[in-house]
Amino acid sequence: MSSASHARPTTSPFRQPRAVWAVAFACVVSFMGIGLVDPILPALASDLHATPSQVSLLFTSYLVVTAVAMLVVGAVSSRIGAKRTLVVGLVIIVVFAALAGASDSIGGIVGFRAGWGLGNALFIATSLAVIVASASGGFAGAIILYETALGLGIAVGPLLGGELGSISWKGPFFGVSALMFIALVATIAFVPSLPKPAQKTSLVAPLKALRHRGLLIMGLTALLYNWGFFTMLGYAPYPMELDAHKLGLVFTGWGLLVALFSVFFAPRLQARFGTAKVLYANLAALGIVMTVIGAGVSTPTTVIVAVIASGAFIGINNTLTTQAVMLVSPVERPIASSAYGFVRFIGGGLAPFVAGKLAEAWSLSVPFYLGAAAFVLAIFVLSTGHRLLGEAERGTADTTLLEPLGPAAAGRPVIVAVGATPDAATTVDAAADIARGLGSPLEVVHVRETVVIEELAIDPEDVATARAALTAHLDRLAAAGVAATGQLLHSVGDHAAAARVLAAHASDVDARAVAVGPSPRGPLAQFTDGSFTAALTGAATSTVLLVSPGAEPRELTPAALAELRA
CATH class of the missing domain: 3.40.50.620 (HUPs)
Incomplete structure (x- = not known):
């Protein structure tokens, strides 16, 4: 049933204050993140005479620091306010992205990526809240802007990374630093000070929250999912045998599917079949995709097609896993997000490093087979919380x-x-x-x-x-x-x-x-x-x-x- 006949004039979600546009621009750059780096991985290995496992530490340092930072971002934001947290995060990203571009050693880049991860954790934890608080187009308008920023960032990141990386592997790092500096200036100039939360978040609250069975199960499920996901991101570029420009195009196709399926398809599939059923099928599909990559690792076309197709399943999984966490968690949303983020990013951080060691010891297929096994194991872990998730969806959970x-x-x-x-x-x-x-x-x-x-x-x-x-x-x-x-x-x-x-x-x-x-x-x-x-x-x-x-x-x-x- 439609209310079109009685609808009032609506405010366009794109008619927003400058504060919203400043943060939305920063979000686009932030969501470029990992996709920006993927096209330059082979070039980094070649130019710096590093092994793939050494290059994979770019993911490990970034994600492990992000994981630890997730435990404290809520406490920091509740004490200094959302705008200051946002500004601190942007400053850290600007500085460490530039330092990574200026470095001439793989060890230096890995270390500076760790600092970048800290800044990104502070930024991501507060950016959506700042957009919602500052938007004049209503909450719906703020969400549309954020979803637009997400889609642009995920899709454009690999494309920009490929273009800049085709000039020099330093290009993407300096590019992020320059773009984030613009966002930093705009944020300082246009975003007003926002009130601090009435209650300060405890530093140990996220760890205590993991004592709740539902939240721990979803965190471990996400850890295993991220293990497979970041194995693919960290190692799929090598068997494709493409230059930075073409790798950028491949991951742009992947990013478009991630964004589309995350925003448009995941909620509709969840409404039709339920969260658990969609996640079971989705994780199984990712396991199949990883197996295909492992078996076809010597055929670049097979790897390329499989990686692009995986974007659809990754988009669905990212949205519905987060939704499942929010459904089963008995604690406040910021605390649940911090606890869940800590566990899942640990998996993403460790996977590329382990994958590199396995590839060096045996063959490049082994990390992908292990990633496929991680997706299958995630189905089993998720099934142990099936009843909790079902009750939460029906609104009959204990809370x-x-x-x-x-x-x-x-x-x-x-x-x-x-x-x-x-x-x-x-x-x-x-x-x-x-x-x-x-x-x-x-x-x-x-x-x-x-x-x-x-x-x-x-x-x-x-x-x-x-x-x-x-x-x-x-x-x-x-x-x-x-x-x-x-x-x-x-x-x-x-x-x-x-x-x-x-x-x-x-x-x-x-x-x-x-x-x-x-x-x-x-x-x-x-x-x-x-x-x-x-x-x-x-x-x-x-x-x-x-x-x-x-x-x-x-x-x-x-x-x-x-x-x-x-």
């Missing part, structure tokens, strides 16, 4: 997602879904009239979202803010003599996932109808992040009513009203 406000009323309720929109009060009033006409109790529901974008997650609002907004509606209704109860729900995923959580709740309480207002989100936002109304209509067993100022509720025909009263 309940429902937070009732007000005394329960007898009878089948009319539910009205409210968000942070200008006409929310009008929508609630219209739903109250419908409930009164049906002789049903009114229940006001707000879904607090944890949005997952590739390997990152963010809470646009905390529990206290969401609860206060919901309570304000109940207080206003009470003042007008209208009795109502409230429910605060929680969803993980895209915007459409919030609708499915609402539909499940409506089914649980046997609601007579679910009323929603017209969407303030434009067609682009609904395409990229899922349409709430369409997902609700498809999933709900109750009648869905669209209410809008000055218009009759859609779908509430006399025949439908008689049926509801029966």
Whole structure:
């Protein structure tokens, strides 16, 4: 069901303050990351007279430092604020990327990449939060910008790396330093100071969080996945036998599939089949791809095609693994992200080094076969948490997602879904009239979202803010003599996932109808992040009513009203 006929003019997600564009530009450069370096790996080995295992330490130093840094970024950000954390991260990247380009030894580059990893951890941990806090196009607009930056960075990184690398292997390092310097200046100039969190994050909180079984299982699953993933990134360029320019084109194709499947396909597959089933199939597919690379390591075309195809599965896995972490974790989202990031990056950091030693001791096929085994083992580890993940998706985990406000009323309720929109009060009033006409109790529901974008997650609002907004509606209704109860729900995923959580709740309480207002989100936002109304209509067993100022509720025909009263 569409709200197009009642839709209000929407703000373009690309009409944003300069602060948002400054951080979005930095995000593009940051997401170039590893893809920027991949095309120059063979050139580094040749020019610096280094073995592939020595070159692989560029990944190891970068990722191991990133892993350790993930344990402290939350504590740092909660103490010095998001902008300062962002600026410190950018300064570190600018300095260490330039030093890596100026180095003439593989040992020096490896060491400077470690510093780069620290800066990137600080930047990534806060960039999405800063964009969301600074965006004027609403939360949906901020997400679109971030997803755009992600797609551009992943796709353009290898292309730029290949072009600069064809001139000199130093080019990508100096290129990142120069681009990040521009982003640093813009961030300092345009991003305002943001308030510090009310509560400081403990340094040991992420490690303590790993005592929770669900979070540990997902972390170990991601560790094994990253083992296979970074084995491929670190060693696939060698058997392709291509120059830096052509390697850049190959990994650009790979990056495009990563971005597309991460943003567009992963949420839709999850909605259709469930998180666990998609992850099982996806990890199995990655295992097959790695086996193909191992078996065809002497045939460059086979390796090239397999690597490009793997981008689709990697994009799906990055998004759904993060979503699974957020579903099963009983701790706050920043703490869960830090704990999960620490474990998964350890796997990514160790894999290239071990792969190099195996390749030198036996053959280049062995690391890829081990990577395939890691993907298969990840399926087994994930299966040990199957019940936990299934319960979390259904909202029946031990840490309940429902937070009732007000005394329960007898009878089948009319539910009205409210968000942070200008006409929310009008929508609630219209739903109250419908409930009164049906002789049903009114229940006001707000879904607090944890949005997952590739390997990152963010809470646009905390529990206290969401609860206060919901309570304000109940207080206003009470003042007008209208009795109502409230429910605060929680969803993980895209915007459409919030609708499915609402539909499940409506089914649980046997609601007579679910009323929603017209969407303030434009067609682009609904395409990229899922349409709430369409997902609700498809999933709900109750009648869905669209209410809008000055218009009759859609779908509430006399025949439908008689049926509801029966």
